[in-house]
Amino acid sequence: MKETGLTFGIYPLSPAGTPVGLAVGPEDDFIKINAALNSLRKNEKKLIPRNYLVYMGPEKVTSLFLAAERYGHAGLLGDLTVGCMQESPVNLDAWLEFLRKIIQKYGKQLQSLQITNEPNLSFMEGAKPYVMEVLIEGVKTAKKEALARNCPIKIGFGSVPDSPAAISAFWEKLGKQGGKSFVEAVDFVGHNFYVDVFEEPMDLEEIPLAVETTLRNLRDKYLPQAGIHELVPIRVTENGWPTGKNPFLEYERTYEHQAQVLEKVIRTINNLRQQINITHYELFGLRDADSSKDDLFHQFGILKDDYSPKPGFYTFKKLLQELGN
Numbered sequence: 001m002k003e004t005g006l007t008f009g010i011y012p013l014s015p016a017g018t019p020v021g022l023a024v025g026p027e028d029d030f031i032k033i034n035a036a037l038n039s040l041r042k043n044e045k046k047l048i049p050r051n052y053l054v055y056m057g058p059e060k061v062t063s064l065f066l067a068a069e070r071y072g073h074a075g076l077l078g079d080l081t082v083g084c085m086q087e088s089p090v091n092l093d094a095w096l097e098f099l100r101k102i103i104q105k106y107g108k109q110l111q112s113l114q115i116t117n118e119p120n121l122s123f124m125e126g127a128k129p130y131v132m133e134v135l136i137e138g139v140k141t142a143k144k145e146a147l148a149r150n151c152p153i154k155i156g157f158g159s160v161p162d163s164p165a166a167i168s169a170f171w172e173k174l175g176k177q178g179g180k181s182f183v184e185a186v187d188f189v190g191h192n193f194y195v196d197v198f199e200e201p202m203d204l205e206e207i208p209l210a211v212e213t214t215l216r217n218l219r220d221k222y223l224p225q226a227g228i229h230e231l232v233p234i235r236v237t238e239n240g241w242p243t244g245k246n247p248f249l250e251y252e253r254t255y256e257h258q259a260q261v262l263e264k265v266i267r268t269i270n271n272l273r274q275q276i277n278i279t280h281y282e283l284f285g286l287r288d289a290d291s292s293k294d295d296l297f298h299q300f301g302i303l304k305d306d307y308s309p310k311p312g313f314y315t316f317k318k319l320l321q322e323l324g325n
Contacts, residue, residue, distance in 0.1 A: 006270055008324045009048035009282035011238075012037065012076050014289045014305065018297040025290025025298065025305050030074040032307040036286060040317050045324045048078035048111055050237065050282045053102075057086045058094035065105070072109055079282065080106070081114040081158065081190075081237070083125055084138070090130040096141045103142060107151030114190050114237065115139045117158045120170035132173060136182045143185035156188035158237060161214050162222070171225035183227050188279070190237030191218055195265060197241060197296070201251060204260055208268040215269070219276040235280035236269055243288075243310065244299035253296060259311040262302075263319065270323045283316060 012033050016023045041047045051071050053064045071077045082102065084095060102113065115138040118124040119131045128134075135157055143155045160166060195210045196202040202210065218234060241261040243253045262283075269281050288301035302312040 003279065003325050005323050005325045006266075006273060006278070007046055007048065007280045008320045009050045009079055009237075009280060010037070010040075011051070011283065011285035012049045012287075013051065013285070014287045014301070016285065016289050016297055016300050023289040023293070023295075023297040025288065025293070028287075029307065030076070033286065034075060036303060036307060036313075040313075040320055042317070043321060045320050047320060047324070048280075048282070049076040050079040050081065051076055052081045052083065052117065054083040054085050055095060055098055058091060058098070061098055061101075064098075065101075068102070068106060072106060077106055077109045079112045079114065079237075079280075080110055081117050082138075083117045084131075084134045085125060085128070088129055090128070090134060092130075092133060092137060095134055096137060099138055099142050100145045103145045103149060103151060103153070107146060107149055107153055110151070110153045112154040112156065112188070113142055113146075115142055115155065115157050117190075118160050118192060119158060120167045121160045122165050122167055126167045126170070132177050135174075136178050140182055140185045143187075154187035156186060156190055156235070158190040158192060159218070159222075160191070161193050162217065171222040174226040178226065183229075186228060186232055188233050188235050189218070189223060189228060190235045191215070192238035193236070194239060194241070196261060198246075198248070200249065204257075204264060207261060207264045211265055211268040212272060215272055215276060215278065230277060233277045233279040235282065236278065237280070237282050238284045239265060239281070240284040240300050241265070241312075242296040242300040244296045245294045246296055253299075255310045255312065258302070259315040262312050262315050266316075266319045266323070 013028050116125050116135050119135050120126050125131050139155055139157055146153050193214050195207055241258050243255050243258050285300050287303045288299045288305045290298040291304040302310055302316050
């Protein structure tokens, strides 16, 4: 059956990345997580959990499989992103075998597998000299394994908007090195972007244009450079607007404004859905890392760290019910 709306997803856990490590707080409570997800899914709307594993070498895969087991047992495996942050040089054979094992063990639970999270970001995976190799060969290997095992999961890769922090000529290089076999293996391209989060504050009415510009640049400018056809869908794989204080600009970010921004962003993406082939919107995230800390990195959630709702929770639920599949 053809989907008629956006497919919604959400990062259900609490740790969040910061420029100096992870923002963490009270432990995740899987019972409360699932209660919140079920509340959002009222009327059986789709809401896919999005989770992450970061590969750091063959000697550290045991902990990743233990994490995947916990997520699977809790019903939180849906869209899985596997990053690669191994120290150079990368063991390509071990990386590809890790991806095969993920599909072998969890392919029936997964709806999609994203190979790399932010490969064109210069201080994340993009800092690794092997990033093109693990991205291209990872996508091709994952697609081949999924087909061989008759797992109907979608295979894609991640990206971020062009900026001074992005890798120069990333998309051109991907087009030259990827080739036909890579392009044919790509089922979607994920895009992580945060409007009005890390820059000077924007007026609420400026947000729709910023969202549209970001997504049209990806579709019209960058994906063609990589040889990726317009029929390959874009997924908004990370987007959100945290509360608390911007640690760089020192202005307060209110719960009420979070709800207003989310409404502007999600409605804009939905309006662009058919024009530029966007299928998914995935929110980052469900719960604050630590609501007692007033910096924005600890307050990305639409729930506080005790799982009580902010106004954004009800706004997200309303939009899911109205616009979601």
